[in-house]
Amino acid sequence: MDKFRTLFQHFQCSSELVMNGICLLLAVVTVKLYSSFDFNCPRLACYSALYGLGLPPFSSAASWPTGSQSVVMVEEWRRPAGHRGKDPGIIRFMFSSVLQRALAAPLVWILLALLNGKCFVCAFSSSMDPDKFLDFANMTPSQVQLFLAKVPCKEDELVRDSPARKAVSRYLQCLSQALGWSFVLLTTLLAFVMCSVRPCFTQAAFLKSKYWSHYIDIEHKLFDETCTEHAKAFAKVCIQQFFEAMIHDLELGHGRGVLAAVSAGSAAPTATDGANEEREKLHGITDQGTMNRLLPCWHEGKPPLRLSQEEPLVGDGWAGGGSQPSRKEVATYFSKV
Known part of the structure; x- marks a missing residue:
């Protein structure tokens, strides 16, 4: 698949x-x-x-x-x-x-x-x-x-x-x-x-529209992939915390005997490293309320396309526009086939 x-x-x-x-x-x-x-x-x-x-x-x-x-x-x-x-x-x-x-x-x-x-x-x-x-x-x-x-x-x-x-x-x-x-x-x-x-026809407007069209398509796909990765990491951390809490409660209720060995096995370096790796994927977003506020912010206020703070931002939010041409640009959008 x-x-x-x-x-x-x-x-x-x-x-x-x-x-x-x-x-x-x-x-x-x-x-x-x-x-x-x-x-x-x-x-x-x-x-x-x-x-x-x-x-x-x-x-x-x-x-x-x-x-x-x-x-x-x-x-x-x-x-x-x-x-x-x-x-x-x-x-x-x-x-x-x-x-x-x-x-x-x-x-x-x-x-x-x-x-x-x-x-x-x-x-x-x-x-x-x-x-x-x-x-x-x-x-x-x-x-x-x-x-x-x-x-x-x-x-x-x-x-x-x-x-x-x-x-x-x-x-x-x-x-x-x-x-x-x-x-x-x-x-x-x-x-x-x-x-x-x-x-x-002038191809400058056509090339600009084509580039940013590809960018928006790729940005949409990467955002979906990032959300999927974040949700997966969030679920793993929640499940790990659930089992750690359950093991701790069982230890307190029934003594440390065999359950202590189970707890020690769960605290192995490999498991700890995996938990830290999943926490890094969360990017500091570790609660439901913050995530619910973040998603509307992405839809309502897309970040400006400016990777460098020294570069001036165009008025419409599209970086790299430079000075507007004095003549009118006409773009053609029909295919070559």
Whole structure:
């Protein structure tokens, strides 16, 4: 389990390109898993469109923004200013990163669904114009609507051997694949334009937002790890004190005999060194009240980002800002992929 956790943390710390690739790969896998099940169209005019368009792409889009980076972004947006001001550029950069990962899965879903054509046939077979096909001349309007609704089902007796079903299905599949390849071309051209236009903008604001965005993400993780380590050390010291007190009470109540030997064994140098090490991890915070006051202070008044007292602090609490540039900096937050 530790190896998987370490591998997951390594991927989390990787570049945006690697994370976007992982999201795309997972999206393709989920599409393959979904398509491996039997696709049964409802064959009802009022439900086929909803089923064909599909809720899975939207559910996959909603799954990615629930990651750790989106939580950090919301916390940074909603937290009080305290001793550290909030930079809107950092929040925009984090939102851009979350949005790119959130859109990766539904875009892959839409592309593969259009190239496959089954969902498109199910969604739009009932809305086809029967005048485009010659085989519907001898049917009543109600029979035409029933026939078009059953086009996605190859095994239905009404449309199994009908050439009209093949014509409608082939027409919709060709239209779906044309839209799919057009979608690929449009996405490729859009990515090319973004990569070409990006160097024309000033990159100083972008680099600053990217750096402090990474800092906030790492700070959030380190704070959680420190809290976990402190809670673990606090629990160990409390348990050790409990057993030492119990042994002392037992010694007073039943004499020093065997219990004295147990007490002597518990006071061995190794145990004492371990207790001192755990106490050092507490950083002097040894009671519940102090810890309860410390945690709100971290949320309400983040410490200013200044490691050296000689360095002047910027007005918004972000160290290293220096003098503000006279010209307006414009940052672009779209990905290279």
